[in-house]
Amino acid sequence: MKLSISSAAILFASGLTGGAAFMPAALSRSGTTTSLNVATPSRTATGVDSKEWSPDSWKNAIAKQMPIYESQEELDDAIATLERVAPLVFAGEVRNLHEKLARVSQGQGFVLMGGDCAESFKEFHVNHIRDTFRVIMQMALVMTFGSAMPVVKIGRMAGQFAKPRSEPNEVIDGVSLPSYRGDNVNSEDFTPEARRNDPNLMVDAYHQSAQTLNILRAFSTGGFADISRLHAWNLDFVEDTDEASRYRKLASKVDESLRFMKAIGIDTSKPEFTSVDFYTAHECLLLPYEQALTRQDSTTGKWYDCSSHMLWVGERTRDLDGAHLEFTRGVGNPLGVKVSDKCTPDELIRIIETMNPQNVPGKLSIIVRMGAEKLRKNLPGLIRAVQREGKAVVWISDPVHGNTRKTETGFKTRDFDNIRAELRAFFDVHDEMGSHPGGVHIEMTGEDVTECTGGVSAVNDETLKHRYNTACDPRLNGSQALELAFLIAERMRLRTGLPPL
Numbered sequence: 001m002k003l004s005i006s007s008a009a010i011l012f013a014s015g016l017t018g019g020a021a022f023m024p025a026a027l028s029r030s031g032t033t034t035s036l037n038v039a040t041p042s043r044t045a046t047g048v049d050s051k052e053w054s055p056d057s058w059k060n061a062i063a064k065q066m067p068i069y070e071s072q073e074e075l076d077d078a079i080a081t082l083e084r085v086a087p088l089v090f091a092g093e094v095r096n097l098h099e100k101l102a103r104v105s106q107g108q109g110f111v112l113m114g115g116d117c118a119e120s121f122k123e124f125h126v127n128h129i130r131d132t133f134r135v136i137m138q139m140a141l142v143m144t145f146g147s148a149m150p151v152v153k154i155g156r157m158a159g160q161f162a163k164p165r166s167e168p169n170e171v172i173d174g175v176s177l178p179s180y181r182g183d184n185v186n187s188e189d190f191t192p193e194a195r196r197n198d199p200n201l202m203v204d205a206y207h208q209s210a211q212t213l214n215i216l217r218a219f220s221t222g223g224f225a226d227i228s229r230l231h232a233w234n235l236d237f238v239e240d241t242d243e244a245s246r247y248r249k250l251a252s253k254v255d256e257s258l259r260f261m262k263a264i265g266i267d268t269s270k271p272e273f274t275s276v277d278f279y280t281a282h283e284c285l286l287l288p289y290e291q292a293l294t295r296q297d298s299t300t301g302k303w304y305d306c307s308s309h310m311l312w313v314g315e316r317t318r319d320l321d322g323a324h325l326e327f328t329r330g331v332g333n334p335l336g337v338k339v340s341d342k343c344t345p346d347e348l349i350r351i352i353e354t355m356n357p358q359n360v361p362g363k364l365s366i367i368v369r370m371g372a373e374k375l376r377k378n379l380p381g382l383i384r385a386v387q388r389e390g391k392a393v394v395w396i397s398d399p400v401h402g403n404t405r406k407t408e409t410g411f412k413t414r415d416f417d418n419i420r421a422e423l424r425a426f427f428d429v430h431d432e433m434g435s436h437p438g439g440v441h442i443e444m445t446g447e448d449v450t451e452c453t454g455g456v457s458a459v460n461d462e463t464l465k466h467r468y469n470t471a472c473d474p475r476l477n478g479s480q481a482l483e484l485a486f487l488i489a490e491r492m493r494l495r496t497g498l499p500p501l
Contacts (some may be wrong), residue, residue, distance in 0.1 A: 003231060010292050053330035054330070055303060055330070056285055056291055058291070058327040060326070061322055061326040062319065063183075063322070064316065064322075064324075065164045065285060065314075065316060065317055066323075067185045067186070068389060070196070074200070075199040075288065076198050079287075079291075081393045082202060082293060083189050085206060085293075087293065087305050088158065088159070088206070088210060088293065088307055089213070089307075089308060089309050090126060090302050091299075091300070091332070093309055094333050094334070095332075096277065097152070097154075097310060097334055098332075098363065099361070100150070100152045101152065101242050101361075101363075101394055102360075102361040102362030102370075103362070104119070104152060104362070104394050104439065105361045105392050105436075105438065107150050107436040108149060108150075109150045109151065109152055109438075110151050110440075110492070111151070111152045111154065111365070111394060111438055112139055112153055112440060113154045113381040113396065113440070113441070114132070114139070114156060114316070114441075114442050114443075115135050115155045115157045115350055115439040115443070115444070115445075116138075116160060116443065116445060116470075116475065117160075117163070117274070117443045118160060118163050118182050118183070118471055119157065119158075119212075120470040121157075121204065122182045123471075124208055124211075125387070125402065126215055127382075128445075128447065128473070129157070129215045130215070130219060130445060130447040131214055132155070132157070132222075132445055133155070133216065133224075133406040133442065133446070134224075135446045135481050135482065136278075136286060137153075138247060140481060141251075142247065142250060142485040142486055142488075142501075143492065143500070145250060145254075146489025146491075146493045146498075146501060147493070148498065153278050153279065154309070156282060157203070157212055157216065158200070158210075158213045158216070158244075158281050158282075159209050159210040159280060160282040161182040161183050161286075162285040162286040163181040163182045164180060164181075164283075164285060164316045164317065165181055175190075177190060177191075177192060177195040178195045178197060179195075180195065182472075183201060183205065184204070184205035184288075185200050185201060185286065186201070186350075191419060197363060202286065205289070205490035206293070206307075211308070213280065214282070220278040221263070221275040224271065225278075227254065227267070227404070228255075230251045230255075237284075244498070246501070247482060248414050258273075279310060280309050280310070281308055281310070281311065281336070282307070282311065282312075283312055283313070284305070284311040284324055284327065285314065285317065287327055292344070292364075293430065297332070303332060304331055305331045306334055308333070310327060310329070310333055310334055310335070310336060311334075311335055311336070312330055312335065312336030312337060313336070313337045313338070313355075315339065315369065318337050318338070318351060320351065331478075334363060334365070335364050336364070336366075336367050336441075337351055337365075338368075338369055338398065338401075339351075339369070339376075340402065341371075341374040341375075343378075343382065345381045345382055345385035349386070349391070353385070356391075357391070359391060359392055360392070362391040362392075363392075364392075364394070365396050366394070366395055366396065367441050368396065368397055368426065369398040369400075370422070371402035371418070372422040372425040372461040374402070375422055376425045379386045379425075379426070379429045380429055380432065380433055383430070383435050384433065387433070394439060395430065395435060395437060395438045395442050396440065397434065398440075398441040399419045399422035399423045399440070400414055400419055400452075400476070402422065403418040403419055403422060404473065407461045407464065408461070409461070409464075411452050411461075411465070411474075412474055413451060413464055414452045414474050414476075415453050415454050416452060416453065416454030416455035419442075419484070420487060422428075423440065423491075435486065440488060442476060443473060443474075443475045443482065444475050444476040444481040445475045445481070446478050448477055449469050449475060450463050450465075450466045450467045450477070450494070451464065451468055451470050451474035451477070452474050452475065452476050453481050456480070456483050459480075
């Protein structure tokens with residue numbers, strides 16, 4: 001379905017299949033391998049020799065940021081449990097996302113990745129998932145109307161538990177305990193019992209991820225994502241902000257377009273208007289968990305990490321001889337890799353050739369996190385190297401991680417002005433290089449938190465303490481995220497020669 005920019009229903013022009021997302025498939029088990037009996041398109045080469053790669057071949061490489069477990073028997077039992085459970089996602093869904101990302105790599109779309117810094121067990125609630133989902137829906141609507149191209153919606157959800165740590169241990173008042181590595185490894189409380197690395201928490205994380213995916217499926221296909229409900233996507237605490245007012249005006253334009261389409265005989269009750277494709281992604285960090293949920297597609301023989309539709313490798317674990325690149329190079333999922341100013345052009349090319357040796361469009365996204373000044377200095381060289389070697393990648397901006405600071409009172413925060421400056425630099429560099437700015441990756445929430453300063457919410461260093469709820473890094477709240485979406489939309493309209501919103 002293709003709609004003109006006069007209709008904001010183009011939000012769904014990315015080939016939505018609605019109810020096909022997250023649908024179960026028949027499973028058959030042979031030995032330790034679960035096969036996915038799913039319909040399959042023509043086989044796509046991955047360049048991975050099964051004799052050279054296996055789901056556990058990462059164990060022969062250097063594994064950074066891995067927790068040390070006290071009991072090997074306990075770890076083995078947890079892995080055995082995960083090897084028997086149903087996949088969280090299926091090969092057909094993963095291929096659908098890959099196809100959309102391939103179009104983005106050719107300049108025909110934009111990626112919106114958003115969600116919590118780290119999911120937690122105690123904050124798990126359907127309302128929390130719903131509010132984050134609807135902010136992402138709002139952002140996608142604004143960006144699509146602004147860019148006149150489909151937006152691929154990916155949540156940092158249903159698996160984003162583990163976090164890398166600067167130090168293996170944390171010391172408080174002379175007491176040293178293992179660092180908190182996320183709820184699927186240990187607990188945040190500073191006690192020996194809580195900080196013990198518990199492999200059974202991986203099983204708990206799996207079950208919460210399954211619930212999260214069920215909730216996301218209900219929201220994406222059960223009527224909540226119906227474009228006629230776009231006014232209902234506004235959050236109560238955002239209602240009185242300037243950005244909410246801009247959103248209501250844009251929503252009114254969409255309503256007018258929908259009425260026009262109905263008047264000329266277009267059926268707006270079809271799934272293209274009432275449901276949406278929504279995918280999940282998380283950092284590939286806890287390799288025993290990822291290995292245990294890796295399955296072989298019986299129709300193609302390809303391996304997929306069925307913990308998520310997409311995985312990314314972080315800045316701290318992207319070593320060329322590292323276990324994380326070894327694991328990800330063998331799975332069929334779309335992949336991402338985060339790079340900072342420390343990454344050289346030659347190193348980036350070697351990473352690309354390791355993770356995507358056949359140069360398949362849509363397979364690999366380069367997620368850039370540098371800070372505005374360093375990005376302007378370093379990103380052109382990376383783009384130039386990719387262009388010289390003819391590599392197909394999706395360029396995504398992560399404007400939050402390079403802009404973290406600590407206040408005098410000890411709160412970690414991020415300034416909205418710095419986030420905006422990095423995004424502006426990202427678009428400026430791509431304009432100069434003739435490349436496509438393919439997406440944005442942000443840590444955000446639908447909750448009314450005060451964790452990042454600035455923006456329309458007017459959070460400052462003094463008010464951070466009011467609702468500082470994150471278990472890890474600071475997140476944009478709903479109004480700040482929506483403000484960012486309008487800034488991106490305006491920049492995309494400028495690129496395409498469209499008038500301001």
